[in-house]
Amino acid sequence: MKRFIAAEVDLAIGKRIQQRRKEVGLTAENLAEQIGVSQQQFSRYERGATKINVAHLVNIAVILDTPISWFFADSRAENLTFTNAQDYVPVRNDALKQRLDYHWTNLSNDQKRNLINFLDAMQK
Template sequence: MAKFIADDVDSAIGKRIQQRRKEMNLTAENLAEQIGVSQQQFSRYERGTTKINVSHLVRIAVILNTPISWFFADSCADNLNFSPTQYPVPLAQDELKQRMDYLWQQLNKEQKRYLILFLDNMMK
């Protein structure tokens, strides 16, 4: 059986998985258990040292309530050397709204107030 060598695309996808997992306050061990792989294997996925199984990526997208396309947003040739904070949210309008709706539901009243104040200040 041929061994697939990980490359920059795998690294970019792994960084996206890690970023979203941390946003959701999930441990690597917890997410690994939910998708049915060892913590060591999951760590290799996040580091981009192993190509991720497509069915595992689909499960991760479902668990993290994230469109699967979001994991590939930084995988095009022009964006392979991205910083995880450079594009912290999806760029497509429908994905942005979906993500904002999800995050809004997670905020308490005070956090919502601070977010609105922050946005108001950004618009000045």
């Protein structure tokens, strides 16, 4: 079994925390306060410079309404397997709307038109 490098896992988890935090619309300061760490410490978590405390990761997952396995989806930990972790879609309507708003801003006009056409076709 190939061993994974902890630093790579820390980087991947940090990127996922940052991605999901932005999708939900929370600032780093706000999330840091909610989990009880300084903004500087939270920044080190997101950069992968410091290993995240498991209790903090669990709290982050709860606050961001995200399965904890989703944070490991981009890691190279080959001995960890997660089913459909990258396909995670939140259940709450407000979280779904926030994700749509986040992605909508990054779409070109053609992509937006195609998405609307797709959604219209689904309703038929």
